Amino acid sequence: xxxxxxxxxxxxxxxxxxxxxxxxxxxxxxxxxxxxxxxxxxxxxxxxxxxxxxxxxxxxxxxxxxxxxxxxxxxxxxxxxxxxxxxxxxxxxxxxxxxxxxxxxxxx
Amino acid sequence: xxxxxxxxxxxxxxxxxxxxxxxxxxxxxxxxxxxxxxxxxxxxxxxxxxxxxxxxxxxxxxxxxxxxxxxxxxxxxxxxxxxxxxxxxxxxxxxxxxxxxxxxxxxxxxxxxxxxxxxxx
Numbered sequence: 001x002x003x004x005x006x007x008x009x010x011x012x013x014x015x016x017x018x019x020x021x022x023x024x025x026x027x028x029x030x031x032x033x034x035x036x037x038x039x040x041x042x043x044x045x046x047x048x049x050x051x052x053x054x055x056x057x058x059x060x061x062x063x064x065x066x067x068x069x070x071x072x073x074x075x076x077x078x079x080x081x082x083x084x085x086x087x088x089x090x091x092x093x094x095x096x097x098x099x100x101x102x103x104x105x106x107x108x
Numbered sequence: 109x110x111x112x113x114x115x116x117x118x119x120x121x122x123x124x125x126x127x128x129x130x131x132x133x134x135x136x137x138x139x140x141x142x143x144x145x146x147x148x149x150x151x152x153x154x155x156x157x158x159x160x161x162x163x164x165x166x167x168x169x170x171x172x173x174x175x176x177x178x179x180x181x182x183x184x185x186x187x188x189x190x191x192x193x194x195x196x197x198x199x200x201x202x203x204x205x206x207x208x209x210x211x212x213x214x215x216x217x218x219x220x221x222x223x224x225x226x227x228x229x
Contacts, residue, residue, distance in 0.1 A: 034215045036155075043204065044147075044155070046217035055217065087155055091214045095168045097145075097157040 002026055002090050006100035012108040017078045021103045023071045023088035032092035035064055035073045038102075039084045047086075048073065083107050110134035112205050112220035119226050120199075126192040126225055130205030137186050138163045143208035144188045145216060146179065148201040156201075160208055161188055195227045 003026035013019050023033065031051035038044040046055045048064035051071055061076040075082055088100040116128035130144070137144060146158040159169040161179040169177045178191040192199060202224050206216040 032213060036216075038155075043219040043221050044216075045219075046215055049215040049217075050213040089155075089216070094160075094214065096170065097160075099155040099157070101154045
C-alpha cells in the first residue's frame with residue numbers, strides 16, 4: 001500500500017489567515033495527488049487534482065504544490081466557508097487508492 | 109450536470125449482505141473514460157476506498173475487503189451497485205459513490221451525498 005500521512009491532524013485558524021496542510025506519501029507518486037474538502041453531511045468536493053490543477057469552480061485562494069512524496073495544500077486567505085476537513089488522496093496506484101487521515105480545519 | 113445518488117437499506121444485520129445502488133444522472137455509465145467507485149467513512153474516521161468498476165466491467169477492490177465485495181454495473185438502469193457480504197459492526201459507515209474521472213491523471217468527482225449504513229441486530 002502507499003500510505004498517505006497528513007499534517008497537522010487538526011488546525012485552528014482565523015478568517016483571513018494563510019493556511020498550509022501537508023501530505024506525505026510513503027513512496028514517490030509523481031504528481032498523482034488529489035485534494036478534497038469535506039463538510040459534515042455533505043459530499044466530499046474535489047479541490048485540486050494532479051497535485052496543482054485547480055478544479056473548475058474552486059476559488060483561486062486554494063492552491064496545491066509538490067511532487068514525488070511531499071505535497072501541500074494552501075489556502076491563501078481563509079473564508080468562513082473553508083472550515084472543513086481536508087483529505088489528500090494518491091491516484092498513482094489505481095488498483096489501491098488511499099487517502100490521508102484528514103486535517104480538520106477549525107475556527108480559532 | 110452529472111449527479112450521483114446512493115440508495116439502499118440504512119440498517120443491516122451482522123453476517124448479512126449490505127447492498128447499495130448508485131444511480132447516475134447526466135451521463136451514461138458506459139461512456140468511455142468514466143469509471144465508478146465506492147468509498148466509505150466509518151464514524152469518526154477517514155475515507156477508505158472500497159473499489160472501482162470500469163465501463164468494461166473490470167473491477168478493482170481494496171485488498172482488505174476483496175473477499176467480501178462485489179461491484180457491478182447495470183447499464184439498462186444507468187446505475188452501479190455494491191454488495192458487501194458477512195458484515196460486522198466494523199462495516200458501519202457512510203458509503204459514498206463517485207465517478208472516477210480519467211484523463212491521464214485520475215480523480216473522484218463528483219461524489220454522491222452518501223448514505224449511512226449501520227450494522228446492528
